[in-house]
Structures are given as C-alpha cells and as structure tokens.
Amino acid sequence: MPELPEVHITVAALRDAGLVSRLIQGAQVEWPRTVGGDPKAFSAAVAGRRIADIWRRGKYILLQLKGPPAGWIVVHLRMSGRLYLSAETPGEYVRAALNLDDGRFLCLYAPRRFARMEYRQEIESLHTRLGPEPLEPDFSPDILASCFTGTRRAVKTILLDQSRIAGIGNIYADEALFQAEIHPCRAGESLSEAEIAALHAAIVAVLQRGIQNLGTSLGHGKSNFSLPSGEAGRNQEDIRVFRRTGLPCVRCGTTVQRIVVAQRGTHYCPRCQPP
DNA sequence: CCGGAGGCCTGATGGC
C-alpha cells in the first residue's frame, strides 16, 4: 500500500531514471476510469507536452508539464499501484501508459484498477485539500497540534485524514502511534503537549525510516509494493506493530491486539498504548 | 461535525 515513503521513492527513482524533460508522444489507456473517464480527452491533453518536473504532494505524484499552458498529470497509486518506466510495451495490469520520445513507456500498473492518472490545468485545489507535509522542515509539534484542534475524533482517524495531515496511511499511522505509545482511539484533542511532541517525532522517524528502507513491501503478490525497478522495499523488516496481531509486542511482550478504527485494521500494544 | 456504510476492484486467504 503506497503511502508517503513509497510515493517519495517512486518519484526519486523516476527522476533518476531520466523522466524529467521527456516529451510525451501519446497515451495508451486500457481502463478509462484511470484517466478520469475520457481516454481521448486525456490523450489529447498530454500528447506533445514535455515533462518539466516531477515531485509529490501527500500521496500524489505530480508531473508538471512544460507550459504554456500550465498543465499537470496527477497520479495516485491508491491500493496496488506502481509507476515505472519500461522499454517494453505495457503488459497485463497496466491501466494507462504514456509513450515517451526516448521509446520508453511510463506505465501505471494497477491490478485492482484503483489507481488514477489524470490531467489537470491546475493543482491549487489539490494543495488546499491537503494538510501539511510531515517531512517538510517547517513541520513542527505546533503544526501537528493544530491538526488536532477542533475535533474529538480518534487520533488514528485524524492521522489518516489527508486534509489534516498529508501522506500517512494505515501502516505508518499504526507504527507512529506505537512508537509514540499512544492508543489509536485517544481523542486527538486529549493529547498532552508531551504526547504531541512524541507523536511528532514518531511520525517523522517512521516516514524517514520508510524512505531509507525504500518502502514497505507488505502487500500480497501482485499487489505488493515495489520500486519502479521492480525491487522490493525492506521496511517490512522494521515494522514493529502493523499486522502483528497475536504476536508479542517487540517492546514489552504483551500480545498485540487488532481493532477496527475508521474502517481500517488497527494494531496496537494494549500495555504500551493504554486507553 | 461526525461516523458509518457502500462503492470501486481483484488477488490472497481461509473454511469446509
């Protein structure tokens, strides 16, 4: 399940592979919904455009097109998506692909068809819909505290709310709460200053570790995350609590519990993370 | 404001 670290390293890998400054010659769309429902409109919008830059915002991958006019290709991997460059004709499960002027294809692989690759004339609305970036230098405990104001929702629910804070998904939410020793159902506004500080440090740490480890490959088979190169990440070896239901807590030995929060499987240690 | 359900999807999994 690609979250901020997986998206981050996907962007870095594509940049290293020379995606920037390539000319898009056309688009192949296998599943219309992937590109917003209208393959012809998508192809027309991107054909002949040059890729000026690539980065990410939250879990979104942003391909800025050289203007004028301003234009962007916004990619979201959702559950099972991967984005990679390939010299070969797009194969099974590739829902959309851009053919580039160097003969390669930028392929959006998505067994479950959830992933999206859409053309936008602006991304301002995306920025306003998303909360702060947890790995930006200005992300402080105070900023995190402001994510929790004015709501009594569970802290895990807030961490998953992209409009409150961008980029965190189910795995890293559980890992951060475990590291900070905070129960996932604690009301966000009930957290003390010290707990906010601990959670802030934990969020930054688990995301940075995820990036250093080249992502978490905890999916199953075809849905498993891997780098654009096809290489698996190794952050799953550093996972402390996620999907360890019934196993001893790595910190205290207490049996890890699984509950459902915000309709997601949620894993925690009942002793290290008391209610 | 909030939470819950349903929808989108299909490979993996577990029960019988």
Added chain:
DNA sequence: TGCCATCAGGCCTCCG
C-alpha cells in the same frame, strides 16, 4: 483439491 465467501484498504459520496 476445489469452490466460495471474505478480507484488504485509499478515497470518495451519500446518509443519518
């Protein structure tokens, strides 16, 4: 072994 129901979950929309 094989079949089938269930699960997984990011994000959106609808509903109470």
